[in-house]
Amino acid sequence: MARPNSEHPTELELQILKVLWDEEPMTVRAVRDALAAGGRDLAHTTVITMLSTMVDKGQIEKLEPIQGKAFRFSPLHQREDVSRGMLGDIVDRVFDGSAEAVMLSLFDVADLDEVELANLRKLLNKKMKEGKS
Known part of the structure; x- marks a missing residue:
């Protein structure tokens, strides 16, 4: 089939x-x-x-x-739209929609250096501030 x-x-x-x-x-x-x-x-x-x-x-x-x-x-589609759709599908199918589980898994499998971790912290802080507004 x-x-x-x-x-x-x-x-x-x-x-x-x-x-x-x-x-x-x-x-x-x-x-x-x-x-x-x-x-x-x-x-x-x-x-x-x-x-x-x-x-x-x-x-x-x-x-x-x-x-x-x-x-x-x-x-016909931008890179961002395709990647967003594919990532959303993985989040839904593999991680049952949990962004937290995705992030924890990312930290387990990715070899992040101090600069990348600092950049991720800045992005998380920015998202937290946006949520409070």
Whole structure:
């Protein structure tokens, strides 16, 4: 039985989105080259198939060629919106909606240095002040 489509991008779709977020719009060849530079060397036909699938899923759009050149592709959703949706899904499904459990787990698995911890403390303090206003 086939796995149902997820509303979130797959691992490869997310890699393609990251490439497009960094520099859009891009041709198939440019996407393929950027993926290869990042260590994911795929066949040209595989990239074409993935881009077509992503167009069908509403993740990216296919732009008309300029002066007879190759089609270009551009993301339809911003990085922040996709990451927020994916993180929200993980919080709900894995941590039963508990932000506290997510933070505790983050502290367990992430190797945070003093600067990162200080920055997190500042963000938490800022959120606490916003909540009191």
